[in-house]
Amino acid sequence: MKPFRVGEQLLISMLLAIIVASSTGAAALSVQTPPASAKTHPTRPDTTSAPAWYNPYPNYGDIKMVSANSGWIVSADNGNPRIKRYYNGTWVDYPVVLTNTGMLNAVDATTSEAWAVGQFGTILHWSGADWQRVSSPAPVTTTLVAVSIVAPGEAWAVGNLTTYQPPVILHYHVGSWSLVATPVISSDFELKSMSWTSPTDGWAVGATFDSNGNNYQPLALHYTNGSWINVPLPHIQVGGSATSIYMLNANEGWMGWSWNADSTSYSLLHYTGGIWQPVSAGGVVTTESTAAVISFAPGDYYRSYLDVQGHYFGHNQNHISTINLLTHLSGVAADDIWGIGYDGVIYHWDGVQLTPIEGGVNGNRIQMLNSNEGWMQVGGGLYGGQLYHDTAGYWAPTGTIANTFAFDRPDDGWAQAPIFGTTAGFIHYDGTGWSQPQSVADGYFMRAMQMMSSTSGWAVGSYYADPNGNIAAPAVAEFSTGSWNAYSLTIGTNAEFLAVNFSSPTDGWAVGYQGNINLPTPLVYHYSNGIWQYITPPPNLSIDLFSVSALAANDVWIAGYNPFHDLSPSYILHWDGSSWAVQQTSVQGLDAIQMLSATEGWVVGYRYFLHYVSGNWEQITVPGEDSRSLSFISPSEGWAAGVNGPWRYAARCLDAYGDVPSGYWASAAILYLSCNGIVSGTQPYTFSPNASASRIQFAKMITLAQGWPIISPTTQSFTDVPPSNPLYPFVETAHAHGAINGVDAAGCQAAGATYPCFLPNAPISRAQVAIITMQAFGWMVDTSGGPHFSDVPTNNYAYAAVETCYHHGVVSGIGGGLFAPNANVTRAQIAAILYRALTNP
Structure with missing residues (x-):
């Protein structure tokens, strides 16, 4: 976890996304927490193939429900297609052997076939067995964003080329896809969504913009009488971009749109009487962002949207908050709607309750207790970050704010609450909830914690003399005989511990930094024979030590770097009981290290992970990931928390049986x-x-x-x-x-x-x-x-x-x-x- 530093006075506060019902007529709407035994993580272990890092919670591209018991979700994983199927009450990964298709952005399906489209002009087809890639006439630079099946053997797809080039419209007919001419429009434009009511009536929406990529205006194209025409939107008085559309029939539909070019403010448009008109959809129109809308009856709609206060799902003017924005909605009835979004979020609406089914979260610190349960801290600073709990494939916010946490077992964990005020202190989790704080003197801020048993544990950090972030000294807290005792070590000012690890209840290490914030000196302490002793760090290193993993008193590994020097290298230190070995790496931001044995270990950082095997550190690319924490439960299964959600290290099995739902006894x-x-x-x-x-x-x-x-x-x-x-x-x-x-x-x-x-x-x-x-x-x-x-x-x-x-x-x-x-x-x-x-x- 990257820390704030003395002198910066970064009193970090966190905007909590706690699921609560809106006060605007939402009595009939509620969020339901998934049962702890509802399901396991999105993938299962496969001991016949080699473990690898993957993201179990990708940003989903689209969802299509075919019936109450069948549906599809598409996305991507490291540039390869990722497809989930809903069958017999559960979402399972569907086997896909294709590679290099890029992100899949859209899907449409019937009971007998499905189409999915995405980056690089990719078009995939499913006809009852495997997904197959089909020939696409779209240029490889095309990103296809929407697809619709309009009749058996007939479909449409739309997408966009690079900036300032006309969009692409594709038509599937008589067994092949072909390019269709786009309407002539005086300005540049892009398409984002599509909806059809029959083979002869459809809509595609997006935005126009000037040659500099500014002055966005919503755009609506209507396919009628065999051609596409531009439909003016005279009732729209300000700029923006149409982002989603759902046509109930040829005479009525709904469109989500933005009020300005940066797509941070959306409204809702209603199509009746042959024209589109703005609708006040239950909030403040000028600050809303409608992401998706769906309708099952005239004058009646469901939508997902965001504003400056959070994310919401709603029915007409009733709405409730959600953790993530639901970017797409699909359903077959008003009491059976599914929503998906970023970080692998899947929600279900049953007409009364909105239930989260799956979903990750971006976090700083993670501890997995077993394959299907773990805890993560999201956010941080002097005023703490919220703890999230995963028991069923969904990381749920607990509302508990803590600086750090650690568990000995699922029903026995500790955390430190914010360090100033009446809530300061250590709190205990007994499997049902968190206790009231066990008070400790103001100013002790713990960065890291480890519980060795239900009766023994340590936390390390620093002592702050006042709320302005002035560090007095590194500090430790010991848990023994049922209580915590915190005290500082006398090494001087401007120093703090960032990590702790014990190889046994009587032998442990604490590491961090001391001195000048731009040119720090590594800080290392060793606990042995009941005493913390200062260990002289390697010379000529100006880095913070962010993580430590101790296998024994003479086999200790530490990772660190200087967070204030851009592009600075990271270092891995090893202590053999008498001397240091230092290895410089080209990987930036090595924040966490965990050794699994004397011959194997992992360290994670920005875009790269390092794997220690047989005496060598091997670099592994993890696209887009910036991890801050590691938690392995075995050499073949581990997790890394970071800015792109929790990544999982495991062998993956995509075998899926629709008649074996996750809750089935066998x-x-x-x-x-x-x-x-x-x-x-x-x-x-x-x-x-x-x-x-x-x-x-x-x-x-x-x-x-x-x-x-x-x-x-x-x-x-x-x-x-x-x-x-x-x-x-x-x-x-x-x-x-x-x-x-x-x-x-x-x-x-x-x-x-x-x-x-x-x-x-x-x-x-x-x-x-x-x-x-x-x-x-x-x-x-x-x-x-x-x-x-x-x-x-x-x-x-x-x-x-x-x-x-x-x-x-x-x-x-x-x-x-x-x-x-x-x-x-x-x-x-x-x-x-x-x-x-x-x-x-």
């Missing part, structure tokens, strides 16, 4: 196995979790789960699984490893098969699954305490296997002390059993 197991190539769908986008699993399907699953080398002998083991069977190699491999056996002679005869047989297509029973699982994993028989199920007595052929699997936590009964050994197993149940067998210790 979703984690199914997606884990799918991402690892152990199971697959029954058809594209469908897993069929409730369908019965067959014996041959389980043979394949167990073989892939164990990772056995696949064999395909020339002589078959079972008469009913010949080499021509696509799953023959899996059956033979599982049989060779003793995981499966055939059916006895009587069973083969009863099924009309020749002994030895396997009955590959027969449903597999719960007892058979237990036997195969125990044999495949090579578990020792464990029947202690058995029998645990009355219908699997000691003389049952599967008794030993069922009891052993029970003790390994991979099977359980159906209730009432029963196991139902002969019941068929569903594909979801099979996935759950394999997942537990693979992941349980």
Whole structure:
């Protein structure tokens, strides 16, 4: 986190974006917080591919709802397309193998097809399976901004070239896209949005401007009688730019527009009687910015907008505040509207409540507690920044203001409230809320904190003698015996700690700066044997030390730079217990370092991350990111907080099944196995979790789960699984490893098969699954305490296997002390059993 410095007197205040209902007739509107168990993060782990940094919360480009159960969202991730699909109540990443398409700005869809357009004249088409890139007649310098399907096999798209060139209009008809001449207009112009009511009636809106890019005026083009015409807007008295349009029918529509060239003030226009007229939409017209509008009945509209006070969603003149501006709206009914925006924000309106579903936030400090829960500080300064809490893929503001924070576990965390006044002190989080401050003397400002346990922790920062930002000395606060004790260290004035890290409860480090603000000296302290001791820093360095990661007393890593010298290099320092090693890097602004082991670590900064592997720091480009904080929960999963939202380091799996929503009881197991190539769908986008699993399907699953080398002998083991069977190699491999056996002679005869047989297509029973699982994993028989199920007595052929699997936590009964050994197993149940067998210790 980049600090303010002594002499600057940067008493930073933060404008809180707290979700509250507007006082303007908003009794029927409310914001609902998503349930903590609603979903996981937008992507799932995939242990079969290498981890990489990506943005789970990109700026979304557009949304199109096809029905109450189907929809699309488009955006981009590092220049590659990013597409989400809504199916059966959940948004999931849809697999896209295309690259270098740039940002996707718009999408339109029906039940059978979809089009998406974006940068570089990109046009993508979906016809029920994969998204494919199609030939585009638009110049590569075109940014397409809107697309509309007007009839089966017919669509339109509009976009813009570089400044001061006419926009591009494209028409899809008879299987291909073609350029259409734009109307002749006396000034330069651009297009931003489009809406159609029929193949012969449509609108495209934007703005005109002069040769210097000034004097914007809203523009409306109307497609009628087979051509585009410019429709005058005589009722608009001042300049601006039309930004969005929604036509309810040929005779009525709504247009969002801006009042001035910088697009900071918008209003709303209503089309009736053949003309567009301004509408006072519930706020102060001259300070509003309507981003999107949608309508389902005459004279009735919903919209998202902003003004100088915040972001809003509203119905006619009723409106409520939101965290992010919803840049696009789409829905199929007035009680089923979706909105998207920047930082991966997705909201849903059900007619009564506006519920945030997903979304990130730009923050300074992050701590992830596990894969799906974390905390982030947004903003900072002497008066603190707001804490955001993520439990369901959505970073929600808590309203709690703090200088810094740290957690020992999800229900045990501490933060320091602002340092002056009645709210100053340390506050505790117990899993339900934050406590009242535990008072501490005014002036102690803590920059960083670490909790080693529920009874031990440290915070470091500085002591301010007065609210004007005059630093007296670096300061520490120790948490012990249930309370905090803060005190300053006597090194002199103009010094403070910026980071702390303990490798054990008795050994830790605090780093920062001292001296002149432009030519600082690094500040390093070591805590050992109950005492903080000053450590002489490396000579000839004029930098602040922003982060420290201590693996041991003789293995300490520190990152720093001079924030007041533009383009200055960053440094990585290493302490081996007796001396310093200093490495200069070309990366600017290294704000955070975290070592995962003696041979691996990360440091993050402006646009680049550095990865320490086998003794070398390797530079990794992260487009557009400026990270300030790191939080790894394992070597294969971490997070970085910065100006472009939290970035995630993980292997990504985009497998998505519409019939396996995130709240489904076996979703984690199914997606884990799918991402690892152990199971697959029954058809594209469908897993069929409730369908019965067959014996041959389980043979394949167990073989892939164990990772056995696949064999395909020339002589078959079972008469009913010949080499021509696509799953023959899996059956033979599982049989060779003793995981499966055939059916006895009587069973083969009863099924009309020749002994030895396997009955590959027969449903597999719960007892058979237990036997195969125990044999495949090579578990020792464990029947202690058995029998645990009355219908699997000691003389049952599967008794030993069922009891052993029970003790390994991979099977359980159906209730009432029963196991139902002969019941068929569903594909979801099979996935759950394999997942537990693979992941349980």
